[in-house]
Amino acid sequence: MTTPAVIPEISVPPSPYQVPQAFSLVIFGASGDLTRRKLFPALYALAHDNLLPERFAVIGFARREKSHEAFREEIRVAVDEFSRFRPVQPEVWERLARGIYYVSAAFEDPAGYAALGKQLAEVEARYGTCGNRMYYLATPPTSYTTVVGQLGAAGLVSAPWPELSGTDWPCWSRVIIEKPFGHDLATAVALNAEIHKTFHETQVYRIDHYLGKETVQNILTFRFGNSIFEPLWNRRYVDHVQLLVAEHIGVEGRGGYYDAAGALRDMVQNHMLQLLSLVAMEPPATFDAEAVRDEKVKVLRAIRPPAAARVGEVTVRGQYVRGALRGARVPAYADEPRVAEDTTTETFAAIRLEVDNWRWAGVPFYLRTGKALPKQVTEVTIQYRRPPLRLFEHAPHPGHRLGDEVEPNRLTLRIQPDEGISLRVGLKPPGPRISLVPAHLGFVYRDTFGVDPAEAYERLLLDCMLGDSTLFIRRDEVETAWGLVNPILQAWQEAGREGLAYYPAGSWGPTEADRFIQGDGRAWVNP
Ligand SMILES: NC(=O)c1ccc[n+]([C@@H]2O[C@H](COP(=O)([O-])OP(=O)(O)OC[C@H]3O[C@@H](n4cnc5c(N)ncnc54)[C@H](OP(=O)(O)O)[C@@H]3O)[C@@H](O)[C@H]2O)c1
Numbered sequence: 001m002t003t004p005a006v007i008p009e010i011s012v013p014p015s016p017y018q019v020p021q022a023f024s025l026v027i028f029g030a031s032g033d034l035t036r037r038k039l040f041p042a043l044y045a046l047a048h049d050n051l052l053p054e055r056f057a058v059i060g061f062a063r064r065e066k067s068h069e070a071f072r073e074e075i076r077v078a079v080d081e082f083s084r085f086r087p088v089q090p091e092v093w094e095r096l097a098r099g100i101y102y103v104s105a106a107f108e109d110p111a112g113y114a115a116l117g118k119q120l121a122e123v124e125a126r127y128g129t130c131g132n133r134m135y136y137l138a139t140p141p142t143s144y145t146t147v148v149g150q151l152g153a154a155g156l157v158s159a160p161w162p163e164l165s166g167t168d169w170p171c172w173s174r175v176i177i178e179k180p181f182g183h184d185l186a187t188a189v190a191l192n193a194e195i196h197k198t199f200h201e202t203q204v205y206r207i208d209h210y211l212g213k214e215t216v217q218n219i220l221t222f223r224f225g226n227s228i229f230e231p232l233w234n235r236r237y238v239d240h241v242q243l244l245v246a247e248h249i250g251v252e253g254r255g256g257y258y259d260a261a262g263a264l265r266d267m268v269q270n271h272m273l274q275l276l277s278l279v280a281m282e283p284p285a286t287f288d289a290e291a292v293r294d295e296k297v298k299v300l301r302a303i304r305p306p307a308a309a310r311v312g313e314v315t316v317r318g319q320y321v322r323g324a325l326r327g328a329r330v331p332a333y334a335d336e337p338r339v340a341e342d343t344t345t346e347t348f349a350a351i352r353l354e355v356d357n358w359r360w361a362g363v364p365f366y367l368r369t370g371k372a373l374p375k376q377v378t379e380v381t382i383q384y385r386r387p388p389l390r391l392f393e394h395a396p397h398p399g400h401r402l403g404d405e406v407e408p409n410r411l412t413l414r415i416q417p418d419e420g421i422s423l424r425v426g427l428k429p430p431g432p433r434i435s436l437v438p439a440h441l442g443f444v445y446r447d448t449f450g451v452d453p454a455e456a457y458e459r460l461l462l463d464c465m466l467g468d469s470t471l472f473i474r475r476d477e478v479e480t481a482w483g484l485v486n487p488i489l490q491a492w493q494e495a496g497r498e499g500l501a502y503y504p505a506g507s508w509g510p511t512e513a514d515r516f517i518q519g520d521g522r523a524w525v526n527p
Contacts (some may be wrong), residue, residue: 015050020465022055023132023172024123026116028107028147029139030060030071034178036078038209039138042457044079047096048089051462055130057099057123061116063106071102084455099127107143113154120156131158131171134464141180145194148175152198160200176205176464179270180261181473184489185482192475205464206473210271212456215419215445217471219278219380220292222413222421229411230283232384234359239408241279242366242381242525243272246373248325250505251347255338263317263349264485264492267369273300273481274473275415276365279380280355289470293477300480302357311491312499316513318348320372323505330372330505344497347371350513351488352520366517368524372505378415381525384408392426392436407438410525419445419453 025043027035046052060071076097080088103119105112124131135151137144151157158173177195182188195204210216223230232238245267251258258266277296284291306314321332333339333347348370355365386408410424422442429437445453463471492499501510508526517524 017051018466019051020053020462021132022053022127022129023134023465024056024120024127024129025058025134025136026061026120027058027136027138028061028143029137030102031062031064031074032138034138035060036075037082038455038457039136039461040075040079041082041084042455042461044083044088044092044096045085045455045458046462048085048092052096053465055127057101057127057129058096059116059119059123060100060102061112062102062104065104066102068101072097072100075100084452099123107139107146107150110150110154113150113156117154117156133158133171133173135173135175137175137177139178141178144177144191148195148198151175157198157203160203172203172467173199174203174205174464174467175199176207176460176472178207180265181206181270181478182482183260183265185479185486188478188482192479201475202469204472204475205460205469206475206478207460208270208274208473209456209460210274210415211471211473212458212460213415213419214453214459215413215415216275216278217459218421219275219413224283233382235361235363237384238363239383239385240364240366240520240522241276242368242383243275243279243379244381244525244527245272245369245378246375246508246527247369247371248373248376250320250330250333250372251336251339253337255336258347259339259343259345262345263347263369263371264489268349268351268367269481269485270473272367272369273484274477275380276353276355276367277477279382279413280360280365282359287470289468289472292470293474297474297477297480299355299357300477300484302355302360303353303484304356305484305487308487308491311488312495314352315488315492316348316350316501316510316516317346317492317499318370318501318503318510318513319343319345320347320370320505321502323372323503323507325372325374325506332505333372344492344500346492346500348373348501348503348509348513350509350516352516353484364520366522366524368509368513370503370509373508374506375527376417377527379527380413380415382411382413383522383525384410392428392434407436412525414527 027039029035043052043058076093079093080086101119101123103112103116105115120133123129133156137147139147158171182191223233277299280299281295282298284295319333323330334341334343350366350368353365353367354360355363407424407426412422414420414422420443422440424438424440426436427439428434460471501512503510508524514524
C-alpha cells in the first residue's frame with residue numbers, strides 16, 4: 001500500500017515494554033474537548049515514556065480551517081495545560097509534533113475523505129507508517145455512522161484479515177469509538193450493524209475509559225493473581241456487593257447532553273456494568289481478549305432484566321434540588337442551563353441486581369450513582385457475612401451504637417481517588433478485656449508504587465496500537481448491557497414524575513434509597 005521511505009531523523013530511546021508497529025492515527029473531532037484534555041496529553045505521555053514507535057504520525061480532522069502549524073500550536077497549549085508530565089520537555093514534544101498534521105472538512109463531505117486519503121498517503125511515504133491506520137472517533141455520537149460510512153466509501157479501511165491472521169498481511173485498520181455507544185438497545189444494535197458494514201468486529205475498539213484505569217485492572221490481578229481471596233469470592237461467604245460512583249459535581253454546563261441521557265445511560269449501562277462484570281466474572285482460561293470478554297459477557301447474561309412491573313421494587317431514581325456542597329450553594333438540577341424546566345431525568349439511581357449463576361445466586365449487587373453527592377468517589381465494596389457466633393464483646397469506637405452487632409468484614413476496592421484496596425477486619429483494642437473494634441489493612445497505590453497511576457487513555461490508546469482489545473467492549477457486551485437497562489429506562493419514562501424522588505444537593509441521595517436498602521436489612525456504605 002505504501003513504501004517505507006524517509007526514516008525520521010530523531011530516534012526514540014529504547015523502551016522495556018512492547019512498542020507498537022509503525023502506524024498513522026487519525027483523530028476525527030480533533031479540535032474538541034476530548035482531544036485537547038485527554039487524547040493529546042495521553043499521546044504526549046506515551047512519547048515521554050518511549051512507548052510510541054519511531055515511525056508515527058497523527059492527522060487531526062475537524063471542521064474549522066487551520067494550518068498544520070496552527071493545529072500543532074493549539075495542541076502544544078493543550079498538552080501544556082493537561083499533561084501529567086509538566087513542564088513539557090521540548091525534545092519529547094518535538095518528537096511528537098513533527099508528525100502532527102491537520103485536515104479540515106465537514107464529516108459529511110466526501111471531498112474531506114479524499115483530502116484525508118492524500119494526507120495519509122503523504123505521511124505514509126514520509127514516515128513509513130506502512131498503511132497501518134488507527135481511526136479515533138472523538139466526534140458527536142450522531143456522526144459515528146457518517147464518518148465510518150465515508151471512510152469505507154473512500155476506500156481508507158483495509159480488510160480485517162491482518163487482525164485474524166497475525167502480522168502476515170501488509171497493513172491493518174482499526175477504529176476506536178467513544179461512548180455513548182447507542183441511546184438504548186435498538187440504537188446500539190443499529191449502530192453496530194452500520195459499523196460492521198465497514199469494519200469487522202476484530203477492528204472495532206469500543207472505549208470505556210474506566211477499563212483503562214489501573215485500579216480497575218487491579219480487580220483482575222487481585223482476584224486471579226492471589227490464591228487467598230478467590231475461594232471467598234462467592235455466595236457462601238459474600239453477603240452482598242455495592243458499587244458506588246459518586247460525583248460531587250452537578251452537570252457543569254453539560255445540561256443539554258445530560259438531560260437527554262440521565263444517570264442510567266451515563267454511568268450504569270457502561271462503567272458500572274463493566275465494573276460489575278469484572279468483579280463477578282469467572283477466571284478466564286487465558287488472559288487474551290476473547291477469553292476475558294467471554295467471561296464478562298457471561299456475567300451480564302446471567303443477570304435477569306427486571307420485568308416492567310418489578311422495576312419499582314428493584315430501583316430508586318432521584319433528582320437533586322437546591323442544596324449546598326462544601327459551603328457553596330448548588331442550584332436545583334431543573335434550574336441548570338439547557339435542562340428542561342419540567343425535566344424528569346434522573347441524576348441519581350440505585351439498582352439491585354442479581355447474578356443468577358452458581359457463584360452468586362442470592363447475593364444482591366447494589367449499584368448506586370449520583371450527581372451533587374458529598375464526595376467524588378468510585379469504589380466497590382464486597383461485604384462478607386457476619387461470623388456465625390458472637391464470642392467477643394463489641395468495644396465502643398467512633399460511629400458505634402450500643403447494641404450494634406459485630407461489624408462484618410468488608411473488602412473495598414477504591415477505583416478513584418486515592419486508588420487502593422482495604423480490608424476491614426475486627427481486632428482487639430488495647431486493654432484488659434477481649435473485645436472487637438474494626439481496623440483496616442490496606443494498600444494505597446501511591447504509597448506502594450511511589451507514582452500516581454497513568455491516565456486511562458494512555459493505556460487504552462497503547463493497547464489499540466498493539467492490537468490488544470482485552471480492555472475494550474465487545475459488541476455482545478454492549479448489547480447485553482443495554483438489554484439489562486432497557487426495561488428500566490422504559491418503565492421510568494412511562495412513569496414520568498411518578499416515583500421520582502428528590503434529594504438536596506450535597507446529600508447522599510433521596511431517603512427512599514436508604515429505605516430501599518434497609519428493606520433488605522442492609523445499609524449503604526458511604527465513604
Ligand atoms: N469530553 C470528554 O471528556 C468526553 C469524555 C467521554 C466521552 N466523550 C465523547 O467523545 C466525543 C467527543 O466529545 P467532545 O467533548 O470532545 O466534543 P466537542 O468538544 O463538541 O468536539 C466535537 C469535535 O467534532 C468536530 N465536529 C463536530 N461536528 C462536525 C462536523 N459535522 N464536521 C466536522 N467536524 C465536526 C468539532 O470540530 P469543530 O470544532 O471544527 O466544529 C470538534 O472537533 C463524544 O462522543 C463524547 O460523548 C467525551
